Amino acid sequence: MAMPWTTAIRGHFFDITAVAEGAEAIAQRARNIEDGLLLLDEGRIVSLVPWEEGRAQLRHEQDYLDYRGKLIVPGFVDSHIHYPQTEMIGAYGEQLLTWLENYTFPVEGQYHSPDHAARMSAFFLNQLLANGTTTALVFGTVHPQSVDALFSAAQRLEMRLIAGKVMMDRNAPDYLTESVEQSYQQTRELIERWHNNGRLGYALTPRFAPTSSPQLLAAVQALREAYPDTWLHTHLSENLDEVAWVQALWPEHESYLGVYHHYQLTGKRSVFAHAIHLAEQEWECLRNTDSSVAFCPTSNLFLGSGLFRLQTCQQKRVRMGIGTDVGAGTTFSMLQTLGEAYKVAQLQSYRLCASEAFYHATLGGAHALDLDDKIGNFQPGKEADFVVLDPAVTPLQTLRFNNSRDIYEKLFVLMTLGDDRNIWRTWVNGKCVWQRDALEVAA
Structure with a gap:
């Protein structure tokens, strides 16, 4: 039976699925879904699955926010x-x-x-x-x-x-x-x-x-x-x-x-x-x-x-x-x-490496604060805090993004060439509270 949900988002997702120690263990827990569907309900994550697996849960074929072309990571x-x-x-x-x-x-x-x-x-x-x-x-x-x-x-x-x-x-x-x-x-x-x-x-x-x-x-x-x-x-x-x-x-x-x-x-x-x-x-x-x-x-x-x-x-x-x-x-x-x-x-x-760096900034940071049971990745039941990244906002970034060989190179380019211009949307507790080009935080 399908789980209840209120918001669906389609896009490219990356997270680390479990607390780990060391670069190798972190890399083994990395999850990269290039075309995924994230379902949210009342500020919580219901599921993150590949698009082809999740589309059957949609009420209508277009019943989702389309964030394709962006990269979505935990807040x-x-x-x-x-x-x-x-x-x-x-x-x-x-x-x-x-x-x-x-x-x-x-x-x-x-x-x-x-x-x-x-x-x-x-x-x-x-x-x-x-x-x-x-x-x-x-x-x-x-x-x-x-x-x-x-x-x-x-x-x-x-x-x-x-x-x-x-x-x-x-x-x-x-x-x-x-x-x-x-x-x-x-x-x-x-x-x-x-x-x-x-x-x-x-x-x-x-x-x-x-x-x-x-x-x-x-x-x-x-x-x-x-x-x-x-x-x-x-x-x-x-x-x-x-x-x-x-x-x-x-x-x-x-x-x-x-x-x-x-x-x-x-x-x-x-x-x-x-x-x-x-x-x-x-x-x-x-x-x-x-x-x-x-x-x-x-x-x-x-x-x-x-x-x-x-x-x-x-x-x-x-x-x-x-x-x-x-x-x-x-x-x-x-x-x-x-x-x-x-x-x-x-x-x-x-x-x-990029997977370890992004771990420290997301789930690893949550673990350091004893909050890894609440935030830090897209596991079911977690609070829906995440950031939607635009990975190519300058000509140089576009050049490097397009010639990057895999997700890890793309993440590494983001952390060496990226800044606040790459933040496209910020979601807190299941709501979009900030968006690029808006003058202030959303009400």
Whole structure:
């Protein structure tokens, strides 16, 4: 008996059907259907099958959206990004610590204003959708209103989003620091208001160890124990000066990750951005606790932070997603970010193939966020978040697309020559919420 459905889409589909470790295992799970039929019902995927198999389920021969000539992939998952830093992206000339002081903190100071936070939330989400990103793990600012504004805007779009207010009580400007009690209480109120509200999730967000007192991390630990299904989102070993600073501030701990681990902040749904300069025992701790890391190639290169060790991460079997890390990252585009990830890997004699790259940006990113049961591919029952790519929007892309030998070469060309112009449609929860050439997000 045919399953009920409300929307049918015909086109070329590519996804990775199951969580996998390593390039070879990922490639074995790749699915490429050049002429397929995707059936949706109430925001969920009913089935994806070849056209000839699925056409019998249509009520009428033309009862489908015709996306032939395009390439449809699962929505991109951004595992680390700062929405308030959108307005200072591309800030010149600094490495991490001076960059924070000179650019980031002044911009974040504006988010005490609910009106400013609402305007920037709308702009930020539109940028995500315009680049095919349908799920993100997001830093707010220290102000609760920054998170209220972002969640409100995401909820209107029915978008799956995880976010949290920054928790920070030292080594930052007075206008961005808070007491431990204030941080705890405001965070608790935000969790009660937003966590598991529709498709929204809350992330406990201590900025990083240098801006956290022992008392603050103890408060984060208490919140994690009270709300064990929340996420933990922070930074780890991005910059050598930062690592040295942590050693000076926390001499009683053997490593940077050891600070977080002491407060039981490692574990599933704990996502540590950057993780560039890790010692052997830190990799082991990440693996043993089932923690995740976010590889942020454009920001790591832009701030001169270092090269993430992708191959080591795989060998240690640590969960990993891709983060644009706007505003140190220089693009919202996951396609461009994957292109930079390829270059980072090349500099370390590792060839990042297209199937693996797209896995990290879709199902692998969902796995890093512990959402792979909900998003990341076109398996029945998953939430219908996907992006429709126009693979040839310039003469050069058209030339390369037409002479590409297979789907993997086409995907590789997309991640090396592609950008936001290649995003043709973005679907969230079974609805088209963004389309190229439209002036704004669809209502």
